Amino acid sequence: MSKENKKYWKSIDEYNKKELPVSKSDEFMEGTTDEFDPSKLDGLSRRKFLALLSASTAFAVTACSDYHDQKELAPYIKRPDGLLPGKPNYYASTCSGCSQACGILIKTREGRPIKVDGNDLHPINKGKICATGQASVYNLYDPSRLQFPTKGKNKVDWASADSDIINKLDKIVKSGKKIAVITHPINSPTEKKLLDEFKQRYSTAEVYSYELFNNCNKKFAWFKSYGSPEIPSIKWDEADIILSLESDFLAKEANHVEATRLFSSRRDIMKSDHFNRLYVAEAGMSLTNTNSDYRIQVRPDAQYDFVLSLMSEVVKRGASVINVDSSVKKKLSNYSLDSFVTKWNLDAIKVNYLIDDLVNNKGKAIVYAGDVLPADVHIAVNLLNEILGNTKLYDYDKAYVNTGRQAHLDDFKVLINSFNKSEFGAVIHYDVNPAFHIPSSMNYADALKNVGLVVSLVESENESTVSDTYTLPINHAFESWGDAQARKNVYSLRQPVIAPLYNSRQREAILLTWITSSSEAYNDDMYHQYLMESCRENIYNKMKLAVDFKSFWFAALHDGYVELNKQSTKKHVFDLTAFDLRKHSSASTDFGLLLSRSYFIGDGRFANNGWLQEIPHPISKAAWDNYAAIAPSTAKKMDLEIGDVIKVSVGDNSVNLPVMIQPGVLQDMITVELGYGRTVIGDAGKDAGINANDLLNQQSGSSPWITSGVSIEKTGEEYELVSTQEHHPLDEDFVKDFHLKRGIIREATLTEYKKNPEFAREHDEELVSITSEHKFTETKWGMAIDMNKCVSCATCVASCDVENNVPVVGKDQVANGREMHWIRIDRYYSGTPEDPIVSNQPMLCQHCDNAPCENVCPVNATNHSPDGLNQMVYNRCVGTRYCANNCPYKVRRFNFFNFLDHFADSYYENEVTPLVYNPEVTIRSRGVMEKCSFCVQKISEEREDAIREGREIKGENVVTACQQACPADAIVFGDVNDPNSRVSQYKKHNLGYLVLQNLNVRPNVTYVAKLRNTHSEDT
């Protein structure tokens, strides 16, 4: 048959030329043309119309000349020294997020910092920092940073500002009026020296250091107990028993990064099953509490009685290692542990366990009081530790350096009074914001109006700059020289890694200029020289090294710190006269209030950092807001629901706060975090949360963070609180203990584990497959997460956000479940709402071998790599979201908007914010799915290095951002096909299990079941 004659047919009917379906001949099906006559239709058919439309569109597109990609590509013709395009540089420096001065390593690309991690060489934090430190890089690129000096609202130049200020300061001193320099506690020896010189130059100058949350009570107690303000650090890794009294030592106090590392090292099942045991006695539900083995609910105002009751029981049992003075015994005779337990309705079994453990582990236990507790509790705890011989766990070699006396609310009352009497001619806000921190009822801002000269040296505008005469912009820490000595044995250095972005100056250099009394004295290098001289005098000369100073200086900058010679420590003898023998008043049973600082935004200084605002609270999983956390029983009694607004009154001051029903909070207690409700701040932080600083206890001699006799009343209003844990909740009865029934969380006690080592895997089903399993013969990437070590601090979340350019979406999008974090910490409760057990689990893409998301993508945008990664090809994705629908772990995040582009009034569209992006990671557009990639950019880097060096890829060379950041070393990543790798050890371990294993998706993240170190009688 010739080609021309060849016929094609699709069916026998067609071949036999039977009657064809009507649809083949008629354009319109029967019935559709009843209402019109097809013959009278325009000759232009639907198909032709659409063709013409698309042709016109093409003409219009050609006509449009607004081509979006107009950015310049400019090669480095004159490349700066030491800078290779495409290769990062690393610089050691010191974090300035808080007073702990952790060593950091700043990663820069093309001259701009893009990531901050811990300095691996630093002896205190050892390569780890907290979530705030991780996200601090964003503050460098904060679009609301001040760009030039101003006088009132007008721009001025530095020279005229300096000469005017110097002139005015001289006149103020001559007139006999005082100058107040208000700072945060200074841990820099050089800065201390500078302030002393400032006081010498301006003889009426007084320095007031303060911190919204400080350890003054502890310091005072230590000084009274031992005659020295140097508080030793605690050897957490040597403690078998820890009793924490209202102390969130794993998240908020002292150097919690170091504490987390040391605490978690005693929860490492790979090394030993001799776990520590943590008792937490507190009224709220803190992060440390969620990691406890036993919880005891004690009001903060009853802690003193609790400590004395414990002490009384220890002495009664004859377990004291020291001779207890008869006066002490007499006082202790008024206390009884049994009576305390009965009075406060505590669990007698738990308290008995506690006292037995403390007595049986003398010298290997520690009782640790929180900074919020009053000084007499700390003194009592010091004595208890002496009695139990626990002072062996005090490390004086790494003692905290005393930052000097700090101003309390009483001191500010006196100061404000002096302002009002015009006794002060000048106030210098040295990178502080007292107008926000001090309760508004003290009228600090109004008092400033009586001061002739108010100068603020700040990075951004704040509540205190409103009354300024001059507002002078200062460099960010990454643009500054500096030093810090938070611990006795380490002197840390800070170096600038980027030239100042704006017309700002180093704050110390500003003071130096005023000391020299000439505005022309300033030069960009002046503080650098001053710092070097100070270091030479105070550090180098005392160390008597063989190398010259220049070599020492460069080595110190390279390392980021100098480890100081061990100083001889005098014996610390407890002064019994510190122990108050007078009768102590009992705690009240009224409503109590406990204030604490925010986990991520500190005292409010990081409120404009969108990443930190959006990281969910470790316990409530709320974001962008603070609230009044109350117990479920209190909520039931007062008929309150989440979001109801209550008026919390402390004396004459009151604040309206939304309610968060928090399981585990003691009945009739309210806990509130401060640092929110900033009003003079950039777009991200404005009106995020509520300013509750008015609730600080202004009573003289009390702890400002604890108040009894608080009143609460319903206002009838509602406030929307957003929480990432509550998206799409199923019916409550259905999901009760779901995480246990489905094997998502697998836990046991140490005793149960020893009896049944296979408990974590015994219910795993044998999985069958109708296809043969794909064999990964080369490198196969996998991860293990040890839930014994994870404390749920969320540092991994912050690190991942920064590394992978994860966008901030804002409160309203979080309310819709559209937060973009690639890793989240799921929080589950079990037990009862009054006494819950909290289980935390970091959840990220599991990179399943049988990924259910890969099969359903219509455009193959998600597929599997030969080395076991579930890949995401962003430019193929068309946004059907079927993959997210199919993912059983719900780890896929969809870009509902161009979050990093012109979203939210173009928040990101400015000249600095895009500088924070990591160039190694794609910026995702709207309509595209994203998820954890196991830091594929780091895997690629290792692959390139291996090829260049002619070797195999080494799994241990790849460190994901979450793994790098985790202070507890709970995350392990590597090659599961390497039998010697840590991740394969975890995978083989009998405690290693897979979440939702029975779905047969074959995830590549192994979780290590949590073991609680409870007594063998408990199950």
Place this chain on the structure above:
Amino acid sequence: MNNIIKKKSNRRKFFTTAGKSSLGLMLMSFFPMNIFSKNTKVIKLKEVHPHPQAVKRDNKTK
């Protein structure tokens, strides 16, 4: 295509439709609707310079 070119009435209809569509789309492109480009705003990023006195680490940290 033959249908459009040969028949006069169809030719007229084609050019009328094409012309109307193009005019409409050109009008629409004047509005700030970002139809064809994801971002019409060109942002000039701030120039950054590494600090000349910073001392960098020799080896990359792991």
